[in-house]
Amino acid sequence: MDCWQFVSFFIRQLLCVLFLLPFWLKTPVNKRRLGSVKVTLFRSHLMLAGSGCLMVALTYLPLTTANALFYTAPLIMLPLSAWLFGEKTTTDKMVTTLIGFTGVIVILRPSEFHWATIFALGCAFTLALYNLLVKKLPLGKPVSITLFWTSLLSLPFAGVLSAFFWQPLSYFDFALIAASAFSTMGYHASAISTYKRSVTSHIALAEYSGLIFVTLFGVIWFEEFPDELTLVGILLIVLPMLLGHHKNELNTQL
Known part of the structure; x- marks a missing residue:
């Protein structure tokens, strides 16, 4: 694993804490206290584990293959949500999700x-569990407070790793880390808000749409043009989701 990842993770989390500190200070005392200590501590270290798996996967796998495996996270959420929260899903949603997983397999090419790929799946699992555990957090807490405590609790262990594997950073490296920090905060804030309010199976299907943006970014920024099998896999992932959403809208109107 590239040791630079530990350094960047620590700095990214530190920037998040510093950015969120004013929001924490302005929040009433009864709402800024740490709620579920065990869950928040566990989620903070899931971020660290997932970040390490992410770096390994992106280092050794093609971008499209790695991202296809990351998108098994929504599928992993379905059995996890049934196990942890007793959520039920319809047959239609299960079939749609299985078709999406088939698309991931087509992109992956098992041969x-x-x-x-084990690390890519590890990243997907940590992401799925990280998002689902939002439901274990106390209700009524502002998103900024949840993000603040999650980032803060990840600093001690991340700091030890970054000190042990420290590498000098250029201004450009720091700028990339800062951009990553703000992007990560945006994602986690959206995930916290969404998973607290919605049924997991509904969100899981919607998350697959991100694969379209990954493919577009690969073409625009890295000149990675998907081949025929990759396009077939993406269609298997996206089209059933769109058809299912259209069907739900028609049923609502009727």
Whole structure:
């Protein structure tokens, strides 16, 4: 694993804490206290584990393959949500999700297995569990407070790792880390707000749409043009989701 990842993770989390500190200070005392200590501590270290798995996967796997495996996270959420929260899902949603997973397998091409795929799946699992555990957090807490405590509790262990593997950073590296910090905060804030209010199976299907943006970014920024099998896999992921959403709208109107 690239040791630079530990350094960047620590700095990213530190920037998040510093950015969120004014919001924490302005929040009433009864709402800014740490709620579920065990869950928040566990979620903070899930971020660290997932970040390490992410770096390994992106280092050793093609971008499209790595991201396809990351998108098994919504599928993993379905059995996890049934186990942890007793959520029920319809047959239609289960079939749609299984078709989406088939699309991921098509993109992956099992005959080209690489050991780093295990780390990509590890990243997907930590992401799925991280998002689902939002439901274990106390209700009524502002999103900024949840993000503040999650980032803060990740600093001690991340700080030890970054000190042990410290590497000098350029101004450009720091700028990339800062951009990553704000992007990460935006994602986690959206996830916290959404998973507290919605049924997991509904969100899981919607999350697959991000694969379209990943493909577009690969074409625009890295000149990685998907081949025929990749396009077929993406269609298997996206089209059933769109058809299911359209069906739900028609049923609502009727």
